[in-house]
Amino acid sequence: RMPPTLPTTINIREPRWDQSTFQGRAKHFFTVTDPRNLLLSGAALDEARRLVLAYRAGTVPPGLTEDELWRAKYIYDSAFHPDTGEKMLLIGRMSAQVPMNMTITGCMLTFYRTTPAVVFWQWVNQSFNAIVNYTNRSGDAPITPSQLGTAYVSATGGAVVTALGLKSLTKHLPAIIGRYVPFAAVAAANCINIPLMRQRELKVGIPVTDENGNRLGESTAAAQKAIFQVVVSRIGMAAPAMAIPPVIMNVLEKRAFLKRYPYLNAPLQVGLVGLCLVFATPLCCALFPQKSSMQVSSLEPSVQAQIREVDPQLHTVYFNKGL
Numbered sequence: 667r668m669p670p671t672l673p674t675t676i677n678i679r680e681p682r683w684d685q686s687t688f689q690g691r692a693k694h695f696f697t698v699t700d701p702r703n704l705l706l707s708g709a710a711l712d713e714a715r716r717l718v719l720a721y722r723a724g725t726v727p728p729g730l731t732e733d734e735l736w737r738a739k740y741i742y743d744s745a746f747h748p749d750t751g752e753k754m755l756l757i758g759r760m761s762a763q764v765p766m767n768m769t770i771t772g773c774m775l776t777f778y779r780t781t782p783a784v785v786f787w788q789w790v791n792q793s794f795n796a797i798v799n800y801t802n803r804s805g806d807a808p809i810t811p812s813q814l815g816t817a818y819v820s821a822t823g824g825a826v827v828t829a830l831g832l833k834s835l836t837k838h839l840p841a842i843i844g845r846y847v848p849f850a851a852v853a854a855a856n857c858i859n860i861p862l863m864r865q866r867e868l869k870v871g872i873p874v875t876d877e878n879g880n881r882l883g884e885s886t887a888a889a890q891k892a893i894f895q896v897v898v899s900r901i902g903m904a905a906p907a908m909a910i911p912p913v914i915m916n917v918l919e920k921r922a923f924l925k926r927y928p929y930l931n932a933p934l935q936v937g938l939v940g941l942c943l944v945f946a947t948p949l950c951c952a953l954f955p956q957k958s959s960m961q962v963s964s965l966e967p968s969v970q971a972q973i974r975e976v977d978p979q980l981h982t983v984y985f986n987k988g989l
Contacts, residue, residue, distance in 0.1 A: 758801025772936030
């Protein structure tokens, strides 16, 4: 016997869980950042995309269940940009955050003692961040290669200079303080990298919509709020992974076990970072709703006037803040 046909009224343009609560956002982002999504084949991603677009158009495949529909929606969201619909770069997807960051951060914390190591791992980290920031940008306006290149060089250069400056300040301080140089550098670099990689949004604005997704214009004020929220989330994401392992490793390195097997230092550090990131990544992404909002009165005057022409009674607009 065939199961009943699924109704076409399920709103899969929005997440499955209530995004007005932290718990709902956390459930959503635990699904979005699931590293297992990276293992899906191109055919599986395209099938999920086909199913989601067909359902949005009002076509329900026979036998489709609600759980299967939501699974397809989250596979689609994990690989395709919410504004452009384009397939995102593999390592730029949020599902790549845990495996990529645990490797890079673990190495940054392990090899922080020499200047060449600091430069190399900060460069690797900021190159990865640049890819993530570009892949998860808000809006659908293209960015030129020259803009992208300038932003990348400025962001990575700023991060390396910051790391080296902090490292020089800690030369005469206790070793445990030196272990926190990578985190301080990453926090400072996020404040540089994200705005630079998304500078076009600050100049041109990002799309703002009404509650139903109808586009009302582009706002630089919304872009500023979006980028600020992402910077806070990224610093929060890095904090546990870069603050907790150094304390544990500082204790373990004094024990006979690691003195006898020093080659276990890096794998152990990477593992500790990974454990922190599994929870920190989705929980910090959940600090702010993906579909963020702001009052019309907080937008720039020209956009306010544009919106009043369309809907004088509208008080709140929405935008994709990026990740």
